[in-house]
Amino acid sequence: MKKNVIGDFNSRTSDYLWTVQGWNTNKYLDEIDIIESPCFLTEKQADAELPVIKEKYQRAEWTVTRWKLGALKWHEGFVRMVDGEPVN
16 A cells, blocks of 8 residues: 655665554444554654644544554454354
């Protein structure tokens, strides 16, 4: 996925980028209304963006996430459960 990077990507000092994400959940605990910031070169930049984006959007859950460049996002899968039973 193509994402904007805040700052000069070529001047980065690590193989990581950070984003701020916010979301709500529905009655089935699915993530909905997901918003995501551009990428930041440092965790400090992402941490500074968190209160700004929280002021702008009302979401129940928030995270600052570190992403390793070139790494796969998912390493394991998930199974949706309702009342303790898997849902197809």
